[in-house]
Amino acid sequence: MLLETAPGPFSHSEYIFEPKVDGHRLIYSQQSGNVRLYTRHNNDCTRQYPELQLPFDGDIILDGQVTCTDPATGLNDFEAVMSRFSTRQHSKVQQLIKTLPATFIWNHVYKAGSKCGAGPNRAYCVYPCLINLLSEIMQKKAPQLNAEPFVLTA
Numbered sequence: 001m002l003l004e005t006a007p008g009p010f011s012h013s014e015y016i017f018e019p020k021v022d023g024h025r026l027i028y029s030q031q032s033g034n035v036r037l038y039t040r041h042n043n044d045c046t047r048q049y050p051e052l053q054l055p056f057d058g059d060i061i062l063d064g065q066v067t068c069t070d071p072a073t074g075l076n077d078f079e080a081v082m083s084r085f086s087t088r089q090h091s092k093v094q095q096l097i098k099t100l101p102a103t104f105i106w107n108h109v110y111k112a113g114s115k116c117g118a119g120p121n122r123a124y125c126v127y128p129c130l131i132n133l134l135s136e137i138m139q140k141k142a143p144q145l146n147a148e149p150f151v152l153t154a
Contacts, residue, residue, distance in 0.1 A: 022078045024082070025065060026066040028064075028106065037052060047088065047093065050093065050097065060110065062110075063106060067081050067102070068102055077100075080100045101144060
């Protein structure tokens with residue numbers, strides 16, 4: 001979903017609110033053991049983010065945002081993630097993994113033929129799926145893959 005301008009903030013019980021992540025959209029796809037990372041325009045960026053290529057049990061697609069954090073401020077740095085995205089040379093990518101590590105924050109999951117995600121129409125079916133997937137990620141000790149937090153309002 002692309003951002004839209006609103007006249008002002010609002011709260012409603014039928015909406016879930018997610019924080020804005022300053023990065024670019026990334027789709028993580030694992031099919032038959034092969035991992036592919038690509039943008040919403042189907043631009044392959046698998047080689048730019050090797051630290052995000054972790055095997056899961058079975059086929060899975062994660063849809064979210066990739067971001068980099070400025071080490072000095074701790075804030076998301078859009079220019080840094082675009083630098084990572086545009087870097088193709090293997091040795092430079094390896095250097096950037098250390099100086100500008102990428103984090104993938106996903107908000108939709110497609111696994112084993114069923115879709116679950118953090119969205120207004122899926123708020124209640126997503127929870128068990130996310131817990132299982134987070135458990136799998138934590139077992140792999142992969143802090144660079146995170147579920148996007150969301151806030152339910154009254």
